[in-house]
Amino acid sequence: MPRRAVIVCLLLLVSAGTAKAAPRELIPGLSYDRRLEFTTTGPVVANVLTLPRPGGLWQLGPALSTESILGTE
Numbered sequence: 606m607p608r609r610a611v612i613v614c615l616l617l618l619v620s621a622g623t624a625k626a627a628p629r630e631l632i633p634g635l636s637y638d639r640r641l642e643f644t645t646t647g648p649v650v651a652n653v654l655t656l657p658r659p660g661g662l663w664q665l666g667p668a669l670s671t672e673s674i675l676g677t678e
Contacts, residue, residue, distance in 0.1 A: 634657045
């Protein structure tokens with residue numbers, strides 16, 4: 606019985622590790638995905654925006670909330 610329980614637990618861990626959510630589409634052509642990777646130093650989370658190549662009707666660029674860089678006043 607304990608051997609069977611260990612096998613079931615291992616199968617559950619393997620299936621849980623391979624499950625992946627699909628990226629969420631914010632607007633047509635722009636999708637958001639949160640990726641989690643386990644490294645030797647701990648988990649690493651990356652927020653990823655995927656968009657079409659430049660040259661379309663809109664583009665994505667960096668912006669600051671206050672439109673200024675802190676510490677340069």
